[in-house]
Amino acid sequence: MKSILQQVKQYKKEFVAAPLFLIGSGLFETMIPLMTTHIVDDGIEQNNISEVLHWGSFMLIFALLALTLALFGYVFSAKASSGLAANIREALFRRIQQFSFSNLDKYGVSSLVARETSDVTNIQNAAQTVLTQFFKTPAAVIYSLILTMQLNMRLSMVLIIGVLIIAILLSFIIIKSIALYRQVYVDYDELNNKIQENVTGIRVVKSFAREESESHVFDKAAGMVRDGFVRVEKLLAFNNPVMMLSLEFCFIGIAWIGAKYISVGEMTTGDLTGFITYAFQIMSYMAMLVLSFAQLSSSFASIKRVTEVLEDEAAIRDPENPVCHMADGSVEFSHVSFRYGEGSGKNVLEDITLSIRSGEMIGIVGATGSSKTSLVNLISRLYDVNEGHVLVGGHDVREYDADTLMRDISVVLQKNLLFSGTVLDNLKWGKPDASLEECAEACRQACADTFIAEKKERYDEVIEQGGANLSGGQRQRLCLARALLKKPKILILDDALSALDTATEAKIRTTLREDSPDMTKIIITQRVASIQDADRIIVLDKGRVCGFDTHENLLKSCGEYRDLCSAAAMN
Ligand SMILES: Nc1ncnc2c1ncn2[C@@H]1O[C@H](COP(=O)(O)OP(=O)(O)OP(=O)(O)O)[C@@H](O)[C@H]1O
Ligand SMILES: [Mg+2]
Structure with missing residues (x-):
């Protein structure tokens, strides 16, 4: 991992700026439901149109700020992740050039090509996901929870319990999917090797009329990859029902307790509306985070394969004080x-x-x-x-x-x-x-x-x-x-x-x-x-x-x- 991080090089600024801008955008985004509570309580309930306009314009400004910051955040993260990928590719290429024949024997040509291409692309996607989701989302969830606590402490407990249950269920799904993804990528590598070998040797394949049997071998390898992906997707398909079910329970709890509080005057309608919006927002952030984790887990294998090459020493190196003149051809x-x-x-x-x-x-x-x-x-x-x-x-x-x-x-x-x-x-x-x-x-x-x-x-x-x-x-x-x-x-x-x-x-x-x-x-x-x-x-x-x-x-x-x-x- 260290050798990958070393390739950040000239993109350090972008790597810091992207999460900062996105955290900023997340915070502005989370403040918007707060305005809804004011619009409902001070504007609509009081029949006061100027309050509606007042809070409405605040809402617009916050939304625009959130959007602008997000835009910058995404631009920086795109620069950072594609820059990182370019640096890794260059470093890999240079390392492969230094390799002696015994290093090359160890990996094989098709594996080195796959590492230079698809593995680096996987790492680029992973970096993009980390930068855009892994800082902003937790910050936005925590800030949303703090704001809900301010709206109503006891009601926010229902939400926190819901979030925790979802987090536990989803981490279970994610841990299982990481293991499955790892296997899929081993099969994927096998498929890559097969394609490379077959296309390079297509003339031999044809001259021995081996098209049919080669296609069978290929179908088998492709089938393994398909089955692997289906297994992962089946598991990930549980994400949505789990989320929806927990969400429904959470909403029933919030609406039931919230209604009681409103009836005894402990809470306003606006607060409850804001609360429910926050609940929605938190759950959708969680869903995004889960998807990002799933995507990230698919790149662990690539990180390992690229690091292996980057950290491999060339088996043959020049001595300290080399002889630079060859006297004769003996x-x-x-x-x-x-x-x-x-x-x-x-x-x-x-x-x-x-x-x-x-x-x-x-x-x-x-x-x-x-x-x-x-x-x-x-x-x-x-x-x-x-x-x-x-x-x-x-x-x-x-x-x-x-x-x-x-x-x-x-x-x-x-x-x-x-x-x-x-x-x-x-x-x-x-x-x-x-x-x-x-x-x-x-x-x-x-x-x-x-x-x-x-x-x-x-x-x-x-x-x-x-x-x-x-x-x-x-x-x-x-x-x-x-x-x-x-x-x-x-x-x-x-x-x-x-x-x-x-x-x-x-x-x-x-x-x-x-x-x-x-x-x-x-x-x-x-x-x-x-x-x-x-x-x-x-x-x-x-x-x-x-x-x-x-x-x-x-x-x-x-x-x-x-x-x-x-x-x-x-x-
Ligand atoms: N890159 C390699 N990795 C592992 N073993 C190898 C490698 N290259 C050759 N060998 C093995 O070393 C032995 C000698 O191979 P080498 O290529 O030197 O033979 P050769 O006399 O040149 O044969 P030919 O006349 O077919 O070219 C063989 O047993 C071969 O299997
Ligand atoms: Mg020979």
Whole structure:
């Protein structure tokens, strides 16, 4: 909760002003029935029209004051709550940007999107409710009760007892509804995840003709949410009958006792009229308060989910005095073991020790799931090792600042992404100040120049979100060009050329070798044949290095490598 309140920031004034204005408006509102008593007693009963006009004009002024203050109160509360929501969204976004891969694994993308959007909206609505109802309403109820006491002490006791009974009954309903709401929001989250997953993967759903079965799964999730809301609404439906019943009893009591008092001259007709108006006012305030509580209870789950992200520390942070210069592209693993925080708890890399010289071209091969991606992720510090050290350019990766690592190590991930924008926009992610010549050169090295030349707008061709309007191989070449533009000291390609034909892939490797002899090139591939000409090849098997040598030597010494080669030859 503290981390949410910290986001009030520049809206402190609005947060104070809104309740103050609304309390003011509530107090003026509650004074109006008092004027009614004067109009009845001094005006209508005495047949005195000037008294009616006198108190009537007071009534008008008070009503206008109440309205004006309420108007300001609502404007301030709207500013405060939407400002708070904007600040929370910004803070969440910034926090997510700082997150390392292990933080992201913990939440999952769709959950983070839901927290940024619907959860923040829930908090905004809750803040609006608190500001508009939670100060004004109790103040108005208490003030109304004080005024009724002044009208008639004993009769006001009937009203106070009625209010207390309603308060007890309604708090019981509210406490139960909070628990139900919590469950509804868990189901709601499930529904969100389902939508996100399905819409993102709609092409796969269609290609497997899974529309029908996916719809069933969705219907089930939607049904759970519907049932949950029906359960809450059923409970909340008791609010009205409870209120009305208590109200009726209260009125019967007030009218019965009030009539007796009037008959013995202890009370005037005007006082009773005022009294009944107050009773109405108090009850309607209570009803509003109950609805607000119910609405607020629905946002508790959102507050918890947003706070969780805001208070989560990024798993990877820069050291105190970071190294900001990478001497060369050498890489060394020394007794490295690693496991994923959100995984099975078992090491996916076990006691890895190896050394790569700057400028070498290294291939990494191994069966799927043998931890090839996990190994290279440690070089650019996407994850931290659990044991041992990873040294780059002679320093432990944990000694560098993140910017240096990101600048000097380019990774083309297995699941790489392009963003909506032009070809040039996407390329410049690698180097914002790159000239068109530099971009063209990077595209030539990545063999992307040919297909860009065929596009109508060439470098200004618009790419849709995720690169949807490009072929798989075009996407991969553009991602490679983007990575090369940085002129990194280490280039890591994680199965990043898999969609290219072997001739283009070989051409790219030759260009990389000839044009960037000082750049260390680490290439993961499923096609063993395509890295036979690498300087050395790392063979991984179930998270262990079982061979690290040239193709010829591995053929002699490494059984696993021979198996991979013969399996490839059979295909
Ligand atoms: N983010 C993650 N959280 C938990 N476990 C993971 C994560 N990523 C990978 N793993 C696990 O780590 C192991 C190694 O996975 P990794 O992706 O490194 O294999 P790989 O050799 O790159 O496979 P592929 O050839 O299919 O890309 C697998 O058992 C996988 O289940
Ligand atoms: Mg992989």
